[in-house]
Amino acid sequence: MRIAIDVVAAEYEPGGMLLAARTLLQGLARIDQSNEYIVLTVRPEDYQDLLAFPQMHVQAVRLPSRRGILIQHQLFMPAILKKVKPDMLHTPAFATPLSWRGPLVNTIHDLAFLKVPEQSSWYPRYYHMYVQRAAARRAQRVIAISEQTCEELTTYWSIPTARIRLIHHALRPSLTENPIMKTDIQAMQARYGQRYLLHVGRIMPRKNVERLLEAFHLLAGRLPDLHLVLTGGVGYGSERALQLIETSLYYKRIHLAGWVADEKMGALYAGASALIFPSKHEGQGMPSLEAMACGTPVVASYEAASSEIAGDAVLHADCTNTQSLADAILLILSDHTLRQRLIHLGCQRAQLFHYETCARATVQVYEEAWAEAHSSLSQGATA
Incomplete structure (x- = not known):
């Protein structure tokens, strides 16, 4: 098969969905030489490593601007797909173009916009409610990344269970295959403090960063060497959290690290005294697994982990x-x-989420979707 993997909408906001898509692509490159893959991207320079594998291709997508990209994706991607002529389309985040009528696989991460509506404006809420739901209902297979997401898809979107496949996201190989150098850990601690708490994820209502800041405020007076590092940038509805930082007595010990380069994340995790993940809702909660893979203990809400x-x-x-x-x-x-018990258990747990395992399961889903699409065509022709 000639399979197009459309990451254009995922590139709208760097974060967990895009990291998961890139990890999947790395796994497919290593385990599947039978199919041909075309990566549709607005950032072709980010996927040059895939070109070392003969079955992997990168197709640059040019959009008029970055504004309103979710709508532009619907308007301009059909022409790209007509040019590329894939046998199947997989959209690993957000919706596929609704005009696509070929075999389709759609990955849904969560329905947080329903569970925590204050995390987003009306625009993405309506997009998910109508455009993404319509795309998921048309797909031959929908990949859900957790049992919770499976349940949400059947309960809220009426997706038949028979069309849903559970495939957990995998850990990115940069955290599992590249050794973390002691000097890099020391550099992180020199920058953020010898003892720092780490939060990974955009500042937005669903991530519950306000509660973390309040808890840090309770501890900071008793632990004068304790720092807090927040990575992931600022999202919709972050005003209260930012105000808490600006007015905190300990604002000099609260670090807004923004987006951290992939190659630096291992050292950032490993240098932390703990990952704190108090989210109100997560599809899978990858930061917990990433911290475990780097030997860092985790405090998390029941919803986040x-x-x-x-x-x-x-x-x-x-x-x-x-x-x-x-x-x-x-x-x-x-x-x-x-601490030692959680570090030991975490390292064992992280080994279950290997990117090649995720890729093999995804190839199986492609085969199922292809078979179902052609079965439907055959039945239609007979009728």
Whole structure:
């Protein structure tokens, strides 16, 4: 098959969805020489490493501007697809162009816009509610990244269970295959403090960063060497969190690191005393697994690190309560035995999420979608 993987909409906002798509592409490049893959991207320079594999191709997509990219994606991608002529289309984030009528696989990460509507403006909410839902309903197969997402798809969007396949996101190979140098860890600690808490993810209501800032404020006076590092940039609805930072007595110990380069994330994780992940809703919650892979213990909400994903390798806390979150952070900083147990369990847990495993499962989904699409065509011709 000639399979187009459309990452254009995912490139709209760098983050977990785009990282997952790139990790999948790396896995497909290594395990599948039977199919041909065309990566549709507005950033072809980011995928040059894939060209070392003969079955991988990169097709540059030019859009008039970066404004309103979700609508532009619907308007301009049909012409690109007509030029590329794929046998199948996989959209690993957001919706496929609704005019596409060929075999289709659509990955859905979560329906957080329904669970935490204050995290986004009306524009993305309506996009997900109408455009993405329509695309998912037309797909021969929908990939859900967690059991929770599977349930959301059947409950809220009425996607038949028979068309949904559960495939967890995989850890990016840069965290699992490249050794983390001690000097790089020391550089992170020199920059952010010898003892820092780490949060990975855009500042937005769903991520519950406000509660983390309040918990840090409770601890900072007692632990004068403790710092807080926030990565991932600023998203919709971040005003209150930013105000808390600006007015904090400890603002000099709160670091807005923005987007961190992929090659530096391993050292950033490894240098942290703990990852704090208090999110209100997650599809899978990759930062918890990434921290585990780097030997860093995790404090997380039950919503951010479910037992399906994290097992018993994290310290769960009631992250709706500031004091409870602060108590959990203090415990993980002070209890050496607990830290070592979570680090050991986390390293074991992370090994279950290998990118080649994810890629093999995805190829199986492509084959299923192809067979179903052609079966439907045959039945239509017979009728």
